Amino acid sequence: MHALDHVPPRLRPDLVALAAAQEGVVSRRQLHRLGITRWMIAANLRAQRWRLHGRQSICLHTGPLSAASMRWHGVIEAGPRAAIDGVSALQAAGLTGFTIDHVRVSVPRGAPAVRRPGLVVRQTRRLQRADVVPTGLPRVRVPIAAVRAALWAVSAKQAATVLAMVVQQGLCTPQAIAESLLTVRRHARKKLLEAVLIDLLDGAQAMGELDFARLCRQHGLPAPDRQVVRRTSRGTAYLDVYWLAYRLVVEVDGIHHLEAPAVVSDALRQNELSLASDTVLRLPLLGLRVAPAQFMRQVRDGLVAGGWTDPLAS
Numbered sequence: 001m002h003a004l005d006h007v008p009p010r011l012r013p014d015l016v017a018l019a020a021a022q023e024g025v026v027s028r029r030q031l032h033r034l035g036i037t038r039w040m041i042a043a044n045l046r047a048q049r050w051r052l053h054g055r056q057s058i059c060l061h062t063g064p065l066s067a068a069s070m071r072w073h074g075v076i077e078a079g080p081r082a083a084i085d086g087v088s089a090l091q092a093a094g095l096t097g098f099t100i101d102h103v104r105v106s107v108p109r110g111a112p113a114v115r116r117p118g119l120v121v122r123q124t125r126r127l128q129r130a131d132v133v134p135t136g137l138p139r140v141r142v143p144i145a146a147v148r149a150a151l152w153a154v155s156a157k158q159a160a161t162v163l164a165m166v167v168q169q170g171l172c173t174p175q176a177i178a179e180s181l182l183t184v185r186r187h188a189r190k191k192l193l194e195a196v197l198i199d200l201l202d203g204a205q206a207m208g209e210l211d212f213a214r215l216c217r218q219h220g221l222p223a224p225d226r227q228v229v230r231r232t233s234r235g236t237a238y239l240d241v242y243w244l245a246y247r248l249v250v251e252v253d254g255i256h257h258l259e260a261p262a263v264v265s266d267a268l269r270q271n272e273l274s275l276a277s278d279t280v281l282r283l284p285l286l287g288l289r290v291a292p293a294q295f296m297r298q299v300r301d302g303l304v305a306g307g308w309t310d311p312l313a314s
Contacts, residue, residue, distance in 0.1 A: 003049045019060045025072040074103040077120045082107045083138040089145035142174040160196045174200035219296045245304030249280045
């Protein structure tokens, strides 16, 4: 028997439409508005045709909640002014490949506290009505959600990664994220996000190389020959960083290197340089932000392999 067979026939079309729009999860208030009484609700719950999750959200089937259903469960439980935020909002907008073990919900200051498994509900002064998409699942707009996801990330690396993924997957432009970041007055991670967004805007290829030269000095490495021109079978190649004496190439990759044509071109160029006995290391610009020590360790190893004498090794 279908889970809605015990609902009066005149109420079923509206209930079916609501369930479809909300991934099978509805609120008590919504059911009452459709004309479904508390006694009907109690009867369906008692007969285990429906399942109560929390105090206000009712799933119109008894199976497990999907990720999308959990988001509706979250906003219903958190109250009428709640909105999915951070990574959860980005996932609702289409972000893939980034997983979290909870649904993040933001509510205005003064909203009742909610504690439910799988939900993280936080009060915030930053939640404004204009921040929330006007239709469908109440969720924070992508640029704002991206900034908050980065601010709430567990590490600098995760913060940079989520911003890059949002841009790479076409959910939002880096310009829009940068505009949203302007509303953040003070935060320990703000400068990092500004630097990452400059990289994502792709107006900072030269800046990445300058940063790399600075890192070489900080780590006691010899100054490289930058932007060296090489002739290959595919034409002229401009190498970002090159130590001729040690046959070591470092390519500083901006976000455009992740696009399909660039990936193919970069791979062909790297292979040809490697066949000519040059060692080629790739350094994403994000690497300069979140893992400089690890990358510079690899550069040091590459120089030593090419014959450089490391003064720190003596």
